[in-house]
Amino acid sequence: MTAQIISVLNELRQFAINNGISAEFFYHEEDSALMRFANSAISLNTNEHLVRLEITAHEGNKRASYSMITNLDAVEDMQQGVLQAAEIVKHAQPLNYTPTIPVYQATFIEESAFDPDLAHISNDEKLAYFNQAVAGLESDQIKLGGIFSSGKNVLAAMNTESEHALAFVSSDAQITMVLSHQALKWEVIAEQSAQTKADLDPKKIHRELSFLLHHYQNDTAQQIPLGQYDIVFGPAATAEMVSTMNWIGFNGGMMKRGYSFLSEDHLGKQVLGQSFTLVDDPTRVETFPFSVDMMGIERKPFVLFDQGEFKSFTWYQDDADEFGAEPTGHTVMHKSLVVSGGETPINTLEELVNAPRDKDILYIPYIHYMNFVNPSKGLITGSSRFGALLLKADGSVVVPYNVRLTQSLLDIFSEKIAWISDGQVAYNTSMSYGARNPTALIVPNFVCVKDLEISHANSSY
């Protein structure tokens, strides 16, 4: 399959060269399936097979692209796309910098994150997983929702500068299972990110859902008072906040455009708490990594924050070209972000609930609808969802109605960090807007932060 794709790209390359066109080709193929549940039924069972080709034509400092949904055997159609890109670039305006076209020195094919068994998991197997994970948990009032999203993803790149190509093949599954109360409108969640079929563990999902369900059905629910709380963030919340740093933190291009809470003055300085270390580590296969970037640059572990000290911005090639920076091997669809674990042996929700405490702790597993209120200050806002708990100092547990947190990332990951779990988990953050792009971060199971402000608390579910 990969050989056939590279062969077609090479055919396009020859076509472009024969027509005097300088061009890059980016190929994306997905075979995606999604079984969606709602109200305890399969509300949708869908699959799609899509082939996308993006052709970028260059003419001096001018650049233009033409993207198409096509088929691998439609070479003539693709060739028309090459001519279209070449036509557009004639009318483009020169950039005030010269965009780099990579010269691949060797063909590189990465398939370490591909498991054919997972890529082709059957409808029956997915349904069986769900049935096992919620066995005995549904009722007239408690309904199942969620997704089993799985598929195969192929990326490939070639250009007219060399005969070599890059190709990345991966498979992934993201399982989200939600139990919601029909009348009260609360929801609890358990999730699993899988890279191989062997990763699938419905029993673990069942344990997590059972535990949360027990609390949501038996503990008192209440509107909590506004004010400061020690908050324990679950993996989804931590992954979401760290992911935003891709945009408004260490991204060099965004920094130059004024959309970052970091500046060049922060380099080498203590910006975040000493317990916060963040590395882009493409050796971690759980993150669906790119061992080389789309420019052909070999990627190695790249420290972003070392014990709170800001070490480096990351640069896409185009931003590096525009702003005169050195590319850092980050012209990738996604990074392989890893937040270091800490020293606290609390790694499951059950352990967290049972851990001794001398003050109330608010557990927020998930931040719903997070947005950047003020990117240059790192100010974000979002609401709790999917199973928040207030762990009272006296050992009891209260179910809090959802709350809103409006806070700067500079505060959240500052010296206010009280403790971090010694265990980590791969959390899938894939989105399917546009093309499939399996993405995961590795984050601690829990991050506890002192004295964060809750600015709004719902008066009901």
Add this chain to the structure above:
Amino acid sequence: MQHHIKEQIDRILSQGAVYVDARWYPNEETHNLTMWNGNLKDASATRESGIGVRVLYKGAWGFSASSDVNNLAGLFEKAFNNARTAAERVTFPIRLAEKDAIQASFSSPNRIDPFTIPFNQKVDFLKRMDDTLKQPGVAQRVVDLTFVRKQIIFLDSEGSEIEKNIVEVFPSIGVMGVDTEGGTQRRSFKPSRLGDTRGWETIDEALFTSEAERIVRELDQILKAEACPKESRSVILLPGIMFLQTHETIGHPLELDRILGYELAFAGGSFVTLDDFGTLRYGSEKLTARADATVSNSPGSFGFDDDGVPAQDNLLIDKGILVGAITGRQMVEEANATARKQIFQGSSGANRATSFYRVPIERMTNINIDPGTDGTLEDIIKNTEKGIVLDGDKSWSIGSNREQFHFATEIGWLVEDGEVTEVVKNATYQGETLNFYNSLTAVGDESTWEVQYVDNCGKGQPSQIMQLGHGVPVCRFDNVRIGE
């Protein structure tokens, strides 16, 4: 092609499916042009074609899509197989509300197809706008043009055959600068939908030039401004933020699939229940809202939805009382059955998919607020003791049941004793949806009413992006928390 699709629809029906439809996109094109600080960062075109097939079998949906139309039989078979599996876990067997079989076509009104305009003419427009925006204090300038043209052919097993040809134009400009505290501020402009057509002719260069000068001027004021105070005031929302308030806290909570719990695992639910229709006081008597898919110049108008139901104009909120929802054929049947009464008379024609490879779901059309009787913007300001005028969406975050929200805006103007006193930066406001709309104390007249577009509304799994519109007047809400 239509003949082959019909053959496959008939074949799957003969195997036991109760309903089958197909959406064939022979061609969907976009042109995107983005100039950032004078650099043409994006000059791109896209083209998509393919077919999506939906099969209803034993009360469950199966869907399959492919860009390869050469194996129709295999594609229909996949959709049918997906439905067979889904039929193993059914709680409410899906059935579809009645509709007429329709043979029709729809073309969005436009005088000048933007795809006939030479590429260099579009680039020249960007350059002229960029030159206008290039002023002292402006650190970043962005000019963006997006054009969409698509042909959709819908066929179903009930005898409908509908062809849609839709053209859209999405222009915008924006500027950014750094304030005295090192914070980035921005001001932007998206034209409201003037006139009855939506082609290239809607790009009024004289308007863009004057608006470019205005946003540069206002950015300069923001950069020098004090921060928004943290307190409670009346907020006066201009259409440039009222459209988003309407979108997030009237539009989304009134999508019937959300109300029925179909988005609870992802996008979220709604605080609205089926018992609320006809009784819930959503807002003050000044609030009348509607879903109007007949506005001629808006991406929320599309002739027929992807169930093949004609566009309609339906009331959602009548003088503050909740009376309607955003619906498609499947959900109205389930809602009526669940409520054991007929809340909805039929589909409101709002089931849409973003592309051939996505399944139709309830989407907003044009969710509009009727103009009121409280005069012009100036009249409303004059009658406000302590308030803030807000404009421009900067960030938005809404609770999972749409019960509460937080918005940040590009600019705020403080109002004291009926007069605008000063510009403030970092303006935000937050509230609870029902309390907020019940504190609606002034609605501007026709002179304040504008249709704004949304080109990036996300919902569903697999995720979908939709384009739609909001016709809204200036509105004032009392006792709102700002500055958080």
